[in-house]
Amino acid sequence: MANICLYLHAHQPFRLRKFSIFEIGGNVINKNYFDDETNNKCLKRIILKSYIPTINLFKDLIKKTNKKFHLGLSVSGVLLEQIEKQNPEVIDLLKSLVNTGVCELIGETYYHSLASYFSEKEFRLQLNTHKKKLRKVFDFIPKTFRNTELLYYNQLAPIILDMGYNGVLIEGADKILMGRSPNFVYSAKNYNELKLLTKNYRLSDDIAFRFSDSHWREYPLSPSKFLSWIKASLQEGKLENQTINIFMDYETFGEHQWRETGIFDFFESFVLEAISQGFKFLTPGEVIQKNNSRTEELNIVDPLTWADTERDLSAWIGNDLQKDIAYRLYGLEKKVLASKNAYIINQWRRLQTSDHFYYVCTKWSNDGDVHKYFNPYDSPYDAYVNYMNILRDLEFKLS
Amino acid sequence: MIKNVLMIGWEYPPLNSGGLGVACQGLVNSLSAIGINIVFYLPQRITNINQKKGVVFNFIDCAFFKEADKNFLYTYTYLIDSNKGKSVKFYKNGGTLVELVKIYANKLLENTKDYNFDIIHAHDWLTVPAALALREISKKPLILHIHATEFDRAGGIYSLNSEIASIEKEGLIRADKVIAVSQYTKEKIVNLYNILPERIEVVHNGISSENEDVFLNRDKSFFKNKNTVLFVGRLTIQKGVDWFLKAAEKISKINENTVFLIVGDGDYKGKAIELANDMKISDKVIFTGFLRGGELKKAYKLADVFVLPSVSEPFGITALEAIKSGVPVILSNNSGAREIIKGSIGVDFWNTKDMAEKITAVLSYPRLKNKLIEDSKEDLGFATWERAADKIVKIYNNLTHG
Numbered sequence: 001m002a003n004i005c006l007y008l009h010a011h012q013p014f015r016l017r018k019f020s021i022f023e024i025g026g027n028v029i030n031k032n033y034f035d036d037e038t039n040n041k042c043l044k045r046i047i048l049k050s051y052i053p054t055i056n057l058f059k060d061l062i063k064k065t066n067k068k069f070h071l072g073l074s075v076s077g078v079l080l081e082q083i084e085k086q087n088p089e090v091i092d093l094l095k096s097l098v099n100t101g102v103c104e105l106i107g108e109t110y111y112h113s114l115a116s117y118f119s120e121k122e123f124r125l126q127l128n129t130h131k132k133k134l135r136k137v138f139d140f141i142p143k144t145f146r147n148t149e150l151l152y153y154n155q156l157a158p159i160i161l162d163m164g165y166n167g168v169l170i171e172g173a174d175k176i177l178m179g180r181s182p183n184f185v186y187s188a189k190n191y192n193e194l195k196l197l198t199k200n201y202r203l204s205d206d207i208a209f210r211f212s213d214s215h216w217r218e219y220p221l222s223p224s225k226f227l228s229w230i231k232a233s234l235q236e237g238k239l240e241n242q243t244i245n246i247f248m249d250y251e252t253f254g255e256h257q258w259r260e261t262g263i264f265d266f267f268e269s270f271v272l273e274a275i276s277q278g279f280k281f282l283t284p285g286e287v288i289q290k291n292n293s294r295t296e297e298l299n300i301v302d303p304l305t306w307a308d309t310e311r312d313l314s315a316w317i318g319n320d321l322q323k324d325i326a327y328r329l330y331g332l333e334k335k336v337l338a339s340k341n342a343y344i345i346n347q348w349r350r351l352q353t354s355d356h357f358y359y360v361c362t363k364w365s366n367d368g369d370v371h372k373y374f375n376p377y378d379s380p381y382d383a384y385v386n387y388m389n390i391l392r393d394l395e396f397k398l399s
Numbered sequence: 400m401i402k403n404v405l406m407i408g409w410e411y412p413p414l415n416s417g418g419l420g421v422a423c424q425g426l427v428n429s430l431s432a433i434g435i436n437i438v439f440y441l442p443q444r445i446t447n448i449n450q451k452k453g454v455v456f457n458f459i460d461c462a463f464f465k466e467a468d469k470n471f472l473y474t475y476t477y478l479i480d481s482n483k484g485k486s487v488k489f490y491k492n493g494g495t496l497v498e499l500v501k502i503y504a505n506k507l508l509e510n511t512k513d514y515n516f517d518i519i520h521a522h523d524w525l526t527v528p529a530a531l532a533l534r535e536i537s538k539k540p541l542i543l544h545i546h547a548t549e550f551d552r553a554g555g556i557y558s559l560n561s562e563i564a565s566i567e568k569e570g571l572i573r574a575d576k577v578i579a580v581s582q583y584t585k586e587k588i589v590n591l592y593n594i595l596p597e598r599i600e601v602v603h604n605g606i607s608s609e610n611e612d613v614f615l616n617r618d619k620s621f622f623k624n625k626n627t628v629l630f631v632g633r634l635t636i637q638k639g640v641d642w643f644l645k646a647a648e649k650i651s652k653i654n655e656n657t658v659f660l661i662v663g664d665g666d667y668k669g670k671a672i673e674l675a676n677d678m679k680i681s682d683k684v685i686f687t688g689f690l691r692g693g694e695l696k697k698a699y700k701l702a703d704v705f706v707l708p709s710v711s712e713p714f715g716i717t718a719l720e721a722i723k724s725g726v727p728v729i730l731s732n733n734s735g736a737r738e739i740i741k742g743s744i745g746v747d748f749w750n751t752k753d754m755a756e757k758i759t760a761v762l763s764y765p766r767l768k769n770k771l772i773e774d775s776k777e778d779l780g781f782a783t784w785e786r787a788a789d790k791i792v793k794i795y796n797n798l799t800h801g
Contacts, residue, residue, distance in 0.1 A: 021756045021763065022653060324766045362774060364741055381744045384767060385760040 001278035003243040007072035010250035013355035019389045050254035070102040072284040077110030104283035107142035113352035118330035144284045150306040157188035167288040171306040172198030183242040185291035186298045195288045199247040208248040212261035223270035316357040321384040335398045359383035401795040405516035406439045407526040414445045429788035442503045504528035527570035543574035551711040554636040580714040581735020605784035606719040613696040626657040629702035631717040634665030639708035639748045648678040649755035664689040699724035704761045727771035742774025
């Protein structure tokens with residue numbers, strides 16, 4: 001039978017505090033740009049609603065299935081940092097999940113940044129920082145990589161390889177697959193040793209976005225219906241080479257889809273039924289290991305991400321305001337590093353978290369609802385102003 | 400299909416005090432353009448009306464524009480005669496504004512016998528007694544179009560004029576359909592008067608798509624090298640000019656180079672001037688008085704940012720005028736315009752610190768300014784009188800065939 005590869009991504013940004021335009025400059029050097037109170041409150045809520053019940057569900061499933069349930073998990077560095085500080089007991093829970101041996105940790109940029117697009121040096125540094133963190137907290141060395149927002153394009157392949165990874169999770173967008181199935185393992189252009197796992201976005205989004213949408217004509221989604229769709233997506237021939245890649249936000253469980261929607265029960269039944277029908281759950285690393293011979297290459301010239309209908313970077317650096325703050329921020333790299341001020345350097349890196357750019361997105365229609373859900377600001381203009389005020393203050397400190 | 404509409408209005412350009420007249424003109428022009436015949440009633444003679452084909456104006460002489468009366472506190476205190484360039488106050492006619500409204504009703508009834516019409520479309524509480532009486536006699540369905548509620552005009556529930564509120568309420572209850580100029584206004588009507596939401600349709604105001612550019616060389620004006628923040632509106636509590644001045648005070652402390660242009664007239668003018676004086680910013684604040692036509696367009700041209708700080712603004716046509724002139728807008732969260740102008744920054748009128756910060760941000764960040772101009776122009780494409788007219792015709796037809 002075919003495989004199912006479940007991969008979840010957990011992340012919470014350091015949200016910015018309200019920073020007045022009249023506050024720019026001044027004498028205080030180590031000004032805090034972040035809203036500790038809100039961040040703690042959000043974290044607490046998500047831990048209770050999502051992280052803890054989901055870890056418990058997964059551990060339960062691992063036990064019930066005699067370790068037949070495997071999964072991949074990434075936790076951004078900035079989230080790990082917040083959990084360690086505010087709710088260290090959750091670190092122990094995560095450790096117990098990783099220690100089952102069937103949960104693979106995935107590497108990424110520590111600051112959940114788009115550094116790969118702006119600065120190779122910064123990108124490499126953040127990969128290392130994240131790797132060190134996983135090693136220190138979980139005693140785990142990641143071999144599979146996911147870039148922020150699943151950002152990927154050809155030029156990244158040699159860097160990712162060089163950083164010690166042999167596989168990358170990417171979006172299974174139609175524009176790069178061009179009629180091919182997302183259920184096979186592919187490899188990077190000119191780098192066959194770097195494998196690409198492509199997200200099955202239809203099936204992933206059925207759970208992540210549509211599950212509780214009562215206007216959806218498939219609502220309510222039952223485990224057997226979902227399994228029948230999985231089967232329908234398989235091609236004739238060798239089934240064991242085919243993997244359904246279900247990639248989504250960890251917060252899908254209990255936060256984007258509340259407990260009341262039945263998401264936890266749905267998922268439990270789905271896993272048990274899939275296993276009883278002979279499906280194999282594999283971690284991303286296990287899928288790559290099974291397919292380490294020569295595979296077909298994907299040519300990905302333009303930046304590819306998992307967001308919006310465009311599947312590009314336009315949700316983060318699409319409009320003039322977003323480009324303005326992104327290029328300004330990364331333009332400060334030399335000055336920031338030259339300051340040798342650890343506090344400033346850390347603040348600058350936290351400002352790279354992609355969420356800050358997402359808040360400034362002005363795509364209203366279609367994907368606008370998804371954007372609104374994640375946005376703490378009244379409007380993208382407000383988000384821009386607040387970010388600019390902070391950036392100006394940082395520039396002032398560096399001048 | 401509805402062909403003949405009898406409209407009851409109160410003011411009309413070029414003799415209007417604000418948005419009500421502008422909105423009526425926009426609706427009359429766009430409805431007549433798609434073949435609706437309109438008989439439009441006004442409580443006074445107005446000359447120089449720009450009259451379109453299929454529209455007949457009827458002036459009921461209520462004779463109340465003769466003498467000044469200082470005791471009027473409500474919205475329609477002022478009518479501005481642009482031909483003479485000065486304000487004309489109501490003649491009390493021995494009674495109150497409410498009595499005048501009733502005189503209008505009586506005189507109008509005598510006058511409508513000669514006309515055939517399928518529907519009555521009345522604008523605001525001022526026309527309610529006339530509209531209800533006509534509905535009673537003619538047995539034709541009545542649409543009451545709400546451009547502002549008494550709540551908006553009074554600036555709060557505690558200063559409501561109960562006599563006006565009860566006329567407004569009676570109109571809302573007895574009309575066959577209510578049109579509100581925004582979702583914001585609809586909610587006000589539902590919550591304030593307990594009207595069923597199903598009975599209210601929202602039709603946002605628009606702006607004409609005609610291009611009427613004016614020439615102005617800013618570099619040769621006083622405003623050269625100055626940041627100009629623009630306010631346009633009646634100077635009343637409702638319009639929030641006092642909150643605007645408080646924000647101006649905060650900005651002036653930090654930025655020497657910003658001036659505040661206040662366009663409009665009203666019973667709060669004296670106090671506003673005093674307030675600016677007390678704040679020691681009178682050299683930064685310019686009161687132009689009431690402007691219209693080319694003069695108003697020049698004011699928009701001078702502006703770097705437009706602020707609508709209203710305490711309660713059913714719609715806010717001035718926001719659309721500013722956008723049309725290429726000015727970025729900061730809009731009160733208590734405004735209908737904010738619902739359709741996504742390319743705007745919202746502000747709570749009472750949060751003057753936030754208002755000052757937002758104004759300063761638009762003045763300081765040129766990319767923000769440009770993006771707001773670009774995005775709001777796009778929104779303007781959906782805010783036309785043509786769209787409003789299409790919606791209203793659907794409401795007419797549903798009402799007579801449903």
